[in-house]
Amino acid sequence: MASRRASYDSPTVGFVSLGCPKALVDSEQILSRLQAEGYRIVPSYDAAELVVINTCGFIDSAIEESLDAIGEALEQNGRVIVTGCLGARAEQVWEAYPELLAVTGPHAYTEVMDAVHRHLPAPHDPFTSLLPSQGIKLTPRHYAYLKIAEGCNHRCTFCIIPQLRGDLVSYPIGEVMRQAETLVQAGVRELLVISQDTSAYGVDAKYRTGFWKCRPLKTHLTALAGALGELGVWIRLHYVYPYPHVDELIPLMAEGKILPYLDVPLQHASPRLLKAMKRPANSGDTLERIRRWREICPDLALRSTFIVGFPGETEADFEQLLVFLEEAQLDRVGCFTYSPVEGATANQLPNPVPEEVRQERMERLMELQADISATRLRRKIGQTVEVLVDAIEDGQVIARSSADAPEIDGLVYIADDEELVVGEFAQVKVIETDEHDLYAVRVT
Numbered sequence: 300m301a302s303r304r305a306s307y308d309s310p311t312v313g314f315v316s317l318g319c320p321k322a323l324v325d326s327e328q329i330l331s332r333l334q335a336e337g338y339r340i341v342p343s344y345d346a347a348e349l350v351v352i353n354t355c356g357f358i359d360s361a362i363e364e365s366l367d368a369i370g371e372a373l374e375q376n377g378r379v380i381v382t383g384c385l386g387a388r389a390e391q392v393w394e395a396y397p398e399l400l401a402v403t404g405p406h407a408y409t410e411v412m413d414a415v416h417r418h419l420p421a422p423h424d425p426f427t428s429l430l431p432s433q434g435i436k437l438t439p440r441h442y443a444y445l446k447i448a449e450g451c452n453h454r455c456t457f458c459i460i461p462q463l464r465g466d467l468v469s470y471p472i473g474e475v476m477r478q479a480e481t482l483v484q485a486g487v488r489e490l491l492v493i494s495q496d497t498s499a500y501g502v503d504a505k506y507r508t509g510f511w512k513c514r515p516l517k518t519h520l521t522a523l524a525g526a527l528g529e530l531g532v533w534i535r536l537h538y539v540y541p542y543p544h545v546d547e548l549i550p551l552m553a554e555g556k557i558l559p560y561l562d563v564p565l566q567h568a569s570p571r572l573l574k575a576m577k578r579p580a581n582s583g584d585t586l587e588r589i590r591r592w593r594e595i596c597p598d599l600a601l602r603s604t605f606i607v608g609f610p611g612e613t614e615a616d617f618e619q620l621l622v623f624l625e626e627a628q629l630d631r632v633g634c635f636t637y638s639p640v641e642g643a644t645a646n647q648l649p650n651p652v653p654e655e656v657r658q659e660r661m662e663r664l665m666e667l668q669a670d671i672s673a674t675r676l677r678r679k680i681g682q683t684v685e686v687l688v689d690a691i692e693d694g695q696v697i698a699r700s701s702a703d704a705p706e707i708d709g710l711v712y713i714a715d716d717e718e719l720v721v722g723e724f725a726q727v728k729v730i731e732t733d734e735h736d737l738y739a740v741r742v743t
């Protein structure tokens with residue numbers, strides 16, 4: 300077989316894709332991974348060192364076609380891995396062709412890649428060959444971002460992400476769960492779920508049912524959050540637009556399955572401006588939703604971001620935003636002044652707001668929010684909260700509570716204590732607060 304690699308260094312794989320569009324998507328996933336790892340896909344049995352066949356098992360004629368294709372590949376090449384729907388009937392396949400290298404079911408990308416690695420090792424790449432199984436992580440060992448989708452179906456006028464990354468493509472739920480498990484096994488204690496529009500997870504896949512540990516799971520945020528909640532680590536949700544089904548997440552938070560934390564980028568409170576921004580899920584009464592969420596889960600920490608000085612924003616619009624903030628009493632708020640991004644349609648909107656007015660509005664907003672935040676944090680004095688220790692520096696322990704996402708929210712400062720370990724959870728009692736942070740002592 301090695302002679303087949305005469306003119307190239309990359310190991311070569313032949314690929315036969317049979318069946319419906321869903322199987323085709325599986326094939327694309329496997330092919331992407333093979334190529335990303337440096338395998339070369341070749342168009343003939345002769346040139347391939349190994350052949351992967353993605354089969355169909357839907358109707359009898361499809362089964363027959365798949366079995367024929369396997370037989371042909373074995374005859375022409377000899378080294379064959381079978382995946383796909385027919386692979387779900389592994390016994391039947393093994394019985395017909397005991398000489399196969401491996402047989403896996405549909406959506407089993409990881410198993411297919413494992414089988415390929417076993418029988419045809421990936422090429423040595425100095426940039427990737429020393430990677431741990433969970434891949435490259437740029438975060439500390441104890442927390443990790445879990446990306447569940449790429450792209451976005453919306454067209455907010457200030458944003459060019461859809462132009463850069465395309466429409467929403469949700470990652471298969473079984474894959475997301477396996478990635479999450481791998482991270483947890485590698486020592487991660489907190490998973491931060493991200494995508495451009497986390498609430499929309501699964502829309503593109505029509506909420507297709509996937510599998511995790513032989514269990515059917517819908518490609519839907521509620522199912523994903525519930526399954527992630529079984530992993531025994533903190534699960535934090537980011538970029539959750541307030542679509543109606545977001546209400547289903549709140550009981551999971553109240554039950555302690557996922558963190559009582561929602562990062563909902565609202566961007567504004569003036570309906571006129573939200574329309575000009577073309578924001579998703581901006582209908583309905585957000586204040587009423589928030590009130591109901593807090594009724595079900597009183598510990599819920601709400602984070603949001605806002606843009607001030609969007610073209611056409613009047614003083615009245617801005618004041619509407621301040622009133623909203625007073626009423627919503629959000630826990631964490633980020634604020635940006637509008638800045639035109641090359642290629643964004645908002646650049647063509649009339650009535651740009653002068654730079655000094657944008658700055659002044661941001662300062663006013665942050666001042667108000669600092670007061671709200673300080674008042675809300677003060678209520679925590681005397682409470683015992685669970686924290687995750689991020690660092691110990693010069694006798695100071697730096698941790699975060701469920702209300703604090705890394706990098707963007709506040710911190711919990713704890714007097715040094717030998718029992719506290721970076722990357723581990725601890726119970727602490729809050730003794731002091733300021734505008735953004737908590738000060739606490741370990742509870743023994």
Ligand code: SF4
Pocket residue numbers: 451452453454455458459460461495496579
């Ligand atoms: S701001 Fe978010 S929701 Fe809007 S288009 Fe950009 S990525 Fe999509």
